[in-house]
Structure formats: structure tokens, C-alpha cells
Amino acid sequence: MNDGGKNDPLPVKTKDQVEHMVRNLVDSLAGDYGLKVDGRTVSKEFRDCFGREGEHADDGRFGLTYAVRATLPEAEHGKAIRTRRVGIPR
Known part of the structure; x- marks a missing residue:
């Protein structure tokens, strides 16, 4: 019986690939x-x-x-939160 690939193994990235993807996201x-x-x-x-x-x-x-970790000056905390909450560019 053919299940259309439903139970085929999922692709797995290497630890290096995943770490690189995560670091790019964090940097972004x-x-x-x-x-x-x-x-x-x-x-x-x-x-x-x-x-x-x-x-x-x-x-x-x-x-x-x-x-x-990344340091954000205390004076910038409110601005950063508002930017992220509303989703508007800085």
C-alpha cells in the first residue's frame, strides 16, 4: 500500500547547520x-x-x-518593547 510518502523519514539537518540557522535568527x-x-x-x-x-x-x-546575551541600554528598553509589540520598524 502506498501512503504517498506520509511515513517517509523526515529530513534531518546537521547540528552545525541548525546552529548556524539559529545564530542567524538571533543576529537578525x-x-x-x-x-x-x-x-x-x-x-x-x-x-x-x-x-x-x-x-x-x-x-x-x-x-x-x-x-x-546582548546589552540594551536602559534608556532604550521602552522603545525596543514598543517596536516589537507594534511591529513597526525603528
């Missing part, structure tokens, strides 16, 4: 506020992928937690 978001992230503060954790019932994926899937 920081750029919205005119900030530069501090690469020395990067905290990342790759972990195995588990399902709701505790099942373990053995096809290379993984999760990533990624955090980094």
Missing part, C-alpha cells in the same frame, strides 16, 4: 534593535529527541536549546 532579531550579540555568552545544548511517551528517535533527530 538583535539587529532589529541595533544590537550586536556577545558571542562569548553563547550557551547551547544539543539533546536527544524523545516523544510524548518517552520513545527515542534513532534517525538523527535532536533538540537544541540556545541562549546568548
Whole structure:
């Protein structure tokens, strides 16, 4: 029986590819506020992928937690929040 590929394995990116994508997103978001992230503060954790019932994926899937800091002067906090909330360009 052909399921049209419904149960085919999903494509899996490498850890390097995902980390690069995440860093680009972080840099883009920081750029919205005119900030530069501090690469020395990067905290990342790759972990195995588990399902709701505790099942373990053995096809290379993984999760990533990624955090980094950027300094925003206190005088800019309100402006940054309003910009993000309303979605208007700076």
C-alpha cells in the first residue's frame, strides 16, 4: 500500500547547520534593535529527541536549546518593547 510518502523519514539537518540557522535568527532579531550579540555568552545544548511517551528517535533527530546575551541600554528598553509589540520598524 502506498501512503504517498506520509511515513517517509523526515529530513534531518546537521547540528552545525541548525546552529548556524539559529545564530542567524538571533543576529537578525538583535539587529532589529541595533544590537550586536556577545558571542562569548553563547550557551547551547544539543539533546536527544524523545516523544510524548518517552520513545527515542534513532534517525538523527535532536533538540537544541540556545541562549546568548546582548546589552540594551536602559534608556532604550521602552522603545525596543514598543517596536516589537507594534511591529513597526525603528
